Amino acid sequence: MKLPGLLLKTLIFCSATSFLLSQSLAHHSYTMFDMETELVFKGEVVDYMWRSPHSHIVINVVAGDDVDPATVGTWDIEGASPAIMTRQGWNRVTFQPGQAITLVARPMRDGSKGAALFYAIRDDGSCLFMDIARPVDNSLCEAQ
Amino acid sequence: MKHSINKFYKGISCLSFSMLGLLSVSETTLAQTMNNDTPDLSGFWELPLGSHVIPEASLLDSITPTQMEQIAKHDARAIRWCNMLGVPYIMTQRNRPLEIWAGSNHVAIVAMTKHASPRYAYLDMTDHIDPLIYEPSSTGQSIAYWQEDTLVVDTIGFSGEKGGLAIPGGGFRTETSHLVERFRLINENTLSVVSTWTDENVFAAPHTYEYRYQRLPADYTAPAFMGCDSTDQERTQFLEAAWGGAGSLD
Amino acid sequence: MFAIKKYLVSSLSSIGLVYCCSTAYAQDIPNLTDGFVRVDLEGSGGFDYLTDYIEPAKLTPEAQQIVANLPGRQLGFDYLRESETPKGEGEAYIVTSGVCNYRANTLLQPDSSAFFLTQTERMVILTREEAGVRHIYMDGRAHPELSGFTPDQLGHSIGWYEDGDLVVETVGLTPGGVIAGGYRTPNTVLTERYSLSDDDNRLTVNYTWTDPAIYVEPHSYEVFYERLPSEYAYAYESWCDSGDPLNRTSIIVPEQL
Numbered sequence: 025m026k027l028p029g030l031l032l033k034t035l036i037f038c039s040a041t042s043f044l045l046s047q048s049l050a051h052h053s054y055t056m057f058d059m060e061t062e063l064v065f066k067g068e069v070v071d072y073m074w075r076s077p078h079s080h081i082v083i084n085v086v087a088g089d090d091v092d093p094a095t096v097g098t099w100d101i102e103g104a105s106p107a108i109m110t111r112q113g114w115n116r117v118t119f120q121p122g123q124a125i126t127l128v129a130r131p132m133r134d135g136s137k138g139a140a141l142f143y144a145i146r147d148d149g150s151c152l153f154m155d156i157a158r159p160v161d162n163s164l165c166e167a168q
Numbered sequence: 169m170k171h172s173i174n175k176f177y178k179g180i181s182c183l184s185f186s187m188l189g190l191l192s193v194s195e196t197t198l199a200q201t202m203n204n205d206t207p208d209l210s211g212f213w214e215l216p217l218g219s220h221v222i223p224e225a226s227l228l229d230s231i232t233p234t235q236m237e238q239i240a241k242h243d244a245r246a247i248r249w250c251n252m253l254g255v256p257y258i259m260t261q262r263n264r265p266l267e268i269w270a271g272s273n274h275v276a277i278v279a280m281t282k283h284a285s286p287r288y289a290y291l292d293m294t295d296h297i298d299p300l301i302y303e304p305s306s307t308g309q310s311i312a313y314w315q316e317d318t319l320v321v322d323t324i325g326f327s328g329e330k331g332g333l334a335i336p337g338g339g340f341r342t343e344t345s346h347l348v349e350r351f352r353l354i355n356e357n358t359l360s361v362v363s364t365w366t367d368e369n370v371f372a373a374p375h376t377y378e379y380r381y382q383r384l385p386a387d388y389t390a391p392a393f394m395g396c397d398s399t400d401q402e403r404t405q406f407l408e409a410a411w412g413g414a415g416s417l418d
Numbered sequence: 419m420f421a422i423k424k425y426l427v428s429s430l431s432s433i434g435l436v437y438c439c440s441t442a443y444a445q446d447i448p449n450l451t452d453g454f455v456r457v458d459l460e461g462s463g464g465f466d467y468l469t470d471y472i473e474p475a476k477l478t479p480e481a482q483q484i485v486a487n488l489p490g491r492q493l494g495f496d497y498l499r500e501s502e503t504p505k506g507e508g509e510a511y512i513v514t515s516g517v518c519n520y521r522a523n524t525l526l527q528p529d530s531s532a533f534f535l536t537q538t539e540r541m542v543i544l545t546r547e548e549a550g551v552r553h554i555y556m557d558g559r560a561h562p563e564l565s566g567f568t569p570d571q572l573g574h575s576i577g578w579y580e581d582g583d584l585v586v587e588t589v590g591l592t593p594g595g596v597i598a599g600g601y602r603t604p605n606t607v608l609t610e611r612y613s614l615s616d617d618d619n620r621l622t623v624n625y626t627w628t629d630p631a632i633y634v635e636p637h638s639y640e641v642f643y644e645r646l647p648s649e650y651a652y653a654y655e656s657w658c659d660s661g662d663p664l665n666r667t668s669i670i671v672p673e674q675l
Contacts, residue, residue, distance in 0.1 A: 107656035111455045136504040138669030160463040210538040249661030271451035271536040286545045305655035398660040
């Protein structure tokens with residue numbers, strides 16, 4: 025029943041590298057985002073790109089009283105694939121250019137105008153999550 | 169002795185009734201759970217050579233040879249880049265078996281190659297998904313129903329960009345294409361699939377063709393998944409030489 | 419006459435008993451033909467933390483050495499750039515080769531995208547919204563002799579119903595990583611138990627990796643899923659085009675308005 029030792033060792037050495045490589049290529053790492061920081065972006069949708077492998081929402085944030093100064097500017101907020109976001113309630117017409125939007129996202133470490141989406145906060149205060157991951161503290165969703 | 173015989177008959181009696189009860193009840197419930205009251209299409213199917221009838225499609229006059237060349241080039245690019253080719257390609261391939269698995273609320277149609285995402289034909293849906301929400305795909309969006317001994321699969325929601333677009337006999341799929349496939353067992357081991365395409369932007373008349381598949385033995389074991397390597401230089405050179413260059417979207 | 423009556427009573431009793439037993443047996447087949455999506459019950463705090471609740475695998479010293487010598491995650495492309503310097507407008511972060519891989523591992527281990535089960539008498543298949551299919555043979559066949567089996571990314575799976583659950587046993591996997599620091603070889607046995615909640619909506623899958631050469635004790639964990647709500651129960655297609663340059667990029671710094 026068991027595989028001979030030599031064959032097994034060969035398989036281990038030949039397959040491990042390719043396995044790990046294929047894992048790394050499937051979905052990109054989030055290393056370039058500061059995953060410990062969550063910013064609230066309140067702005068207007070410039071572009072809503074519903075596409076694989078990752079959806080993107082370009083938003084413009086203008087300085088204001090209830091706006092985090094760190095979020096002012098035009099940003100590319102990267103989401104997940106349509107297949108994943110669909111299961112959280114998104115679709116290709118969830119947002120339209122010109123629409124007001126509030127997003128919670130993790131900014132890039134190098135200061136570029138880009139961020140990884142965590143969730144959107146809808147007008148009724150409910151949250152629309154990018155992925156299956158939920159916040160430890162979701163009071164921001166309930167507070168709206 | 170008499171006691172022993174009585175005991176024996178009693179045992180036989182109990183056993184036979186037990187078996188009868190077990191079989192009848194479990195079969196009924198299996199049928200309910202697994203949709204067993206319809207012809208058994210589930211299994212691995214292969215497409216023998218020459219097992220098709222494909223007449224020439226009647227295309228609209230507006231479909232030009234140049235347009236057909238563009239479709240051929242599009243499909244060559246899709247193959248070169250290992251795109252999922254979708255429907256109708258996966259229904260016509262011969263290098264791997266086609267799989268059909270009929271569950272209680274959907275029928276899954278699967279081709280074991282990199283060239284295809286699974287097709288799901290929903291038995292519990294009477295309407296197609298809102299086109300506003302459904303992202304057009306290479307497989308389209310299918311609903312299905314039984315019409316006597318025939319499984320009718322009705323598909324819209326095709327993409328006019330994704331995967332292989334060419335249709336056997338001529339023409340190509342677009343976002344306005346409508347496909348109706350009729351799956352019927354000719355005998356236990358032969359499956360006829362009659363496909364009819366309609367598309368007001370492509371066909372002058374409905375285009376119908378038939379493929380016949382042979383059932384593989386019940387103890388068949390699926391082969392390993394067949395991948396596709398778009399970085400294989402030899403493959404790329406061969407494909408690009410054959411089709412005159414099928415570059416990336418750069 | 420008395421004997422006939424006795425047999426009749428006995429037989430009817432048997433039928434009654436068997437009816438009860440077989441009804442229970444019949445109810446023991448869960449209705450799994452549907453789509454399911456994983457849920458984050460506790461609130462992990464983010465995508466990177468979804469598996470933090472799983473207890474790390476307890477490896478043998480030999481396996482610890484193998485895992486320690488595995489190549490780390492290959493970070494390349496724009497991950498290696500100077501991290502203090504923002505990119506300018508219109509510049510893209512190239513983050514992968516863009517090659518669309520066959521993600522067989524997602525048919526074996528949890529993923530954020532939905533998966534679909536199709537049950538028939540002889541087969542259960544597990545699929546996602548992309549290429550690939552996992553076969554679970556339900557026809558009573560045994561695993562093949564591994565000495566004559568070419569290890570595969572999905573191995574060889576057989577299944578049966580037990581106490582209302584679907585139990586799946588897999589061997590013959592190619593060597594590779596397992597969640598929470600685990601490892602596997604073709605000899606490793608993966609046992610999955612698919613259990614539905616009483617209302618049929620919550621699916622708990624218990625994964626147990628057993629291999630005395632790798633694990634000091636079986637590496638076992640549970641992952642939770644929910645049946646897709648009926649309005650989203652259908653499958654989409656997860657599209658990937660290796661020839662599309664956008665397949666390689668992450669953030670593209672937008673023009674500042």
